[in-house]
Amino acid sequence: MADDSAAGPSGFACPLPLRDYPHVVMGHGGGGVLSRDLIDHVFLPAFSNPLLDRLGDSTVVDIASDMPRGCRLALSTDSYVVRPLFFPGGSIGDLAINGTVNDLAMSGARPLYITAGFVIEEGLPLGDLAEVARRMGAAAARAGVRIVTGDTKVVERGHGDGVYVNTAGVGVVPAGITIGAEVIRDGDVVLASGTFGDHGMAIMSVREGLEFEAAITSDTAPLHGLVAAMLAVCPTIRALRDPTRGGVATSLVEIATASGMGIELDESSIPVRPVVAAACEILGLDPLQVANEGKLLAIVPADEADRVLAAMRAHDHGGEAVAIGRAVARHSGMVVMRTAIGGTRVIPMPLGEQLPRIC
Amino acid sequence: MADDSAAGPSGFACPLPLRDYPHVVMGHGGGGVLSRDLIDHVFLPAFSNPLLDRLGDSTVVDIASDMPRGCRLALSTDSYVVRPLFFPGGSIGDLAINGTVNDLAMSGARPLYITAGFVIEEGLPLGDLAEVARRMGAAAARAGVRIVTGDTKVVERGHGDGVYVNTAGVGVVPAGITIGAEVIRDGDVVLASGTFGDHGMAIMSVREGLEFEAAITSDTAPLHGLVAAMLAVCPTIRALRDPTRGGVATSLVEIATASGMGIELDESSIPVRPVVAAACEILGLDPLQVANEGKLLAIVPADEADRVLAAMRAHDHGGEAVAIGRAVARHSGMVVMRTAIGGTRVIPMPLGEQLPRIC
Numbered sequence: 001m002a003d004d005s006a007a008g009p010s011g012f013a014c015p016l017p018l019r020d021y022p023h024v025v026m027g028h029g030g031g032g033v034l035s036r037d038l039i040d041h042v043f044l045p046a047f048s049n050p051l052l053d054r055l056g057d058s059t060v061v062d063i064a065s066d067m068p069r070g071c072r073l074a075l076s077t078d079s080y081v082v083r084p085l086f087f088p089g090g091s092i093g094d095l096a097i098n099g100t101v102n103d104l105a106m107s108g109a110r111p112l113y114i115t116a117g118f119v120i121e122e123g124l125p126l127g128d129l130a131e132v133a134r135r136m137g138a139a140a141a142r143a144g145v146r147i148v149t150g151d152t153k154v155v156e157r158g159h160g161d162g163v164y165v166n167t168a169g170v171g172v173v174p175a176g177i178t179i180g181a182e183v184i185r186d187g188d189v190v191l192a193s194g195t196f197g198d199h200g201m202a203i204m205s206v207r208e209g210l211e212f213e214a215a216i217t218s219d220t221a222p223l224h225g226l227v228a229a230m231l232a233v234c235p236t237i238r239a240l241r242d243p244t245r246g247g248v249a250t251s252l253v254e255i256a257t258a259s260g261m262g263i264e265l266d267e268s269s270i271p272v273r274p275v276v277a278a279a280c281e282i283l284g285l286d287p288l289q290v291a292n293e294g295k296l297l298a299i300v301p302a303d304e305a306d307r308v309l310a311a312m313r314a315h316d317h318g319g320e321a322v323a324i325g326r327a328v329a330r331h332s333g334m335v336v337m338r339t340a341i342g343g344t345r346v347i348p349m350p351l352g353e354q355l356p357r358i359c
Numbered sequence: 360m361a362d363d364s365a366a367g368p369s370g371f372a373c374p375l376p377l378r379d380y381p382h383v384v385m386g387h388g389g390g391g392v393l394s395r396d397l398i399d400h401v402f403l404p405a406f407s408n409p410l411l412d413r414l415g416d417s418t419v420v421d422i423a424s425d426m427p428r429g430c431r432l433a434l435s436t437d438s439y440v441v442r443p444l445f446f447p448g449g450s451i452g453d454l455a456i457n458g459t460v461n462d463l464a465m466s467g468a469r470p471l472y473i474t475a476g477f478v479i480e481e482g483l484p485l486g487d488l489a490e491v492a493r494r495m496g497a498a499a500a501r502a503g504v505r506i507v508t509g510d511t512k513v514v515e516r517g518h519g520d521g522v523y524v525n526t527a528g529v530g531v532v533p534a535g536i537t538i539g540a541e542v543i544r545d546g547d548v549v550l551a552s553g554t555f556g557d558h559g560m561a562i563m564s565v566r567e568g569l570e571f572e573a574a575i576t577s578d579t580a581p582l583h584g585l586v587a588a589m590l591a592v593c594p595t596i597r598a599l600r601d602p603t604r605g606g607v608a609t610s611l612v613e614i615a616t617a618s619g620m621g622i623e624l625d626e627s628s629i630p631v632r633p634v635v636a637a638a639c640e641i642l643g644l645d646p647l648q649v650a651n652e653g654k655l656l657a658i659v660p661a662d663e664a665d666r667v668l669a670a671m672r673a674h675d676h677g678g679e680a681v682a683i684g685r686a687v688a689r690h691s692g693m694v695v696m697r698t699a700i701g702g703t704r705v706i707p708m709p710l711g712e713q714l715p716r717i718c
Binding site: 005025026027029030031032033034035036054055058059061062063064067069070071072073074075076077078079080102104105106107109111115116117118119148149150151152153154155156158159160161167168169170171173180185204214241242244245246250258311349350351354355356357 | 384385386388389390391392393394395413415416417418419420421422423426428429430431432433434435436437438439440461462463466467468472473474476477478490507508509510511512513514515517518519520523525526527529530532539600601603604605609708709710711712713716717
């Protein structure tokens with residue numbers, strides 16, 4: 001063994017400190033020692049909790065105490081491919097937690113567990129990956145969810161774009177809560193939790209190098225607390241949507257289609273920050289088609305609308321909540337805008353990609 | 360409206376059949392009409408079930424009847440980046456279902472629900488995507504799991520590689536089952552459900568253009584039925600692993616490390632098909648480091664080993680099951696091979712990537 005002094009305990013011998021690469025290499029995805037390095041030095045410090053730390057192929061959770069009689073599970077998944085990875089007000093890490101938390105919240109669920117899958121491009125600076133992980137961990141802590149299991153793959157340079165993140169979420173829907181567009185009725189009120197278009201225009205202003213008097217920052221935020229506050233005063237909320245990719249237009253057309261009702265919006269009540277409106281104007285975009293990451297739309301019975309609005313405004317993430325329209329029996333499946341000058345126009349579902357890779 | 364005959368119900372009018380692209384375009388990831396086309400024409404026909412068909416941001420499942428008193432949830436996730444997308448014996452779609460089903464099964468869980476996230480490269484032929492989806496749907500049906508929610512993103516050409524698939528899985532672990540390396544004891548027996556290296560060498564033989572007398576095909580298969588049969592005769596199975604990326608070497612070193620025990624293997628009992636052994640020889644690979652996608656390793660109490668082996672051999676996916684070694688109190692944390700000629704050598708955990716993008 002005298003000649004073997006450079007060999008580690010696993011028999012690995014190399015004159016160069018291979019394991020100290022400052023960038024991700026293909027070997028980090030191999031499932032061996034380098035993969036374990038990545039987990040130990042990048043992911044565990046950011047996500048650590050007793051369930052994750054077991055590092056099995058799967059994680060077993062004792063959910064019985066979280067599931068009183070009559071409640072159900074909500075499941076959701078999203079992949080995140082936003083670029084740049086870091087932007088004003090957030091990062092891919094924040095979106096990966098808040099986006100999946102919000103998808104669960106839109107079922108009325110209390111989010112509990114998150115799984116995380118990473119597809120990393122060879123060459124990504126390890127510092128960038130660690131910062132993404134750090135922000136995911138911080139967002140999970142803020143949202144009160146635990147990242148309980150994960151997976152890492154590495155693809156060759158030119159077959160990815162830094163890092164793509166997938167999260168799946170598990171939450172518990174309390175007994176008696178049934179949210180779904182099919183229960184919408186004529187006269188129900190459409191509520192918005194705040195201004196539209198902030199996230200999408202924050203990303204676009206960075207990509208296009210636009211500067212405005214006021215900074216545009218992403219609205220990324222977890223909304224399950226807001227939803228819980230709303231359900232506490234109105235357990236019969238008809239429908240909830242977070243208008244992300246495709247914006248408010250897509251969410252409302254989907255609701256109109258699923259419910260068989262029409263939706264009428266009042267243009268003068270649509271909440272858009274002046275700086276966001278200006279940025280949309282410059283880029284030729286409709287704020288109703290721009291992604292949001294910390295806003296929700298709610299459809300509620302007319303006689304409960306004021307109470308729900310008050311609950312929203314009392315919450316951190318609903319301070320600027322407003323009523324923006326109503327469900328109507330006429331023009332089934334369509335969303336119609338009543339304009340400020342008294343006309344009407346149909347709001348179509350966007351065809352395709354107005355803002356690629358916005359989330 | 361007389362001049363408007365080319366306009367669809369959402370006001371879309373175009374002289375070209377934009378929506379009939381034979382390849383994925385960026386707009387398919389935009390969350391609008393094109394995204395919906397993809398869901399309606401590619402994913403729903405392949406995955407259709409009443410839970411998925413609701414198409415909400417999240418899916419609510421009534422799991423109460425599947426969760427008798429004392430049972431727990433198992434959660435798992437994996438991203439799949441294998442190339443080529445289709446290979447002898449399987450496809451990325453089969454791996455995406457079976458791999459996640461197997462991760463759940465290694466906790467002793469009965470897999471129930473799968474979430475699916477797709478990151479698609481612009482330009483992928485829609486026919487290829489549809490075939491991936493079709494195979495995922497078929498694999499899910501075979502495994503008895505339901506794909507209950509999903510997500511699709513599109514990235515620009517040169518920032519992906521056809522399609523990357525993430526799945527997360529939810530399963531139920533029956534009351535009284537606790538599988539974990541920490542309960543391994545001196546003298547426990549290591550069982551293998553079949554031959555090693557088939558999946559990895561099937562992929563490599565395609566990539567390298569190698570031809571052998573016998574075809575090498577992937578062993579991709581769902582293993583939860585085999586695990587259930589094993590648990591039925593031995594509820595005290597100590598540890599289960601599916602030796603995927605990093606192979607048997609990685610799985611056993613992880614078990615040895617987690618248990619604080621040593622593991623001794625008998626080289627003469629290691630099951631490798633002659634054609635796989637030959638392919639490994641040509642490419643300079645160790646079959647113990649090559650990925651499997653339909654095999655498991657089990658550590659069981661010595662006095663139960665014969666009974667478990669018999670149960671494995673009676674099952675479709677365990678016909679070639681054998682005992683390959685034992686847990687020992689000496690050389691804690693290490694895996695040692697007793698060679699056919701009476702020597703011993705240490706089996707190290709692979710450093711990095713022997714076979715990139717094998718799953």
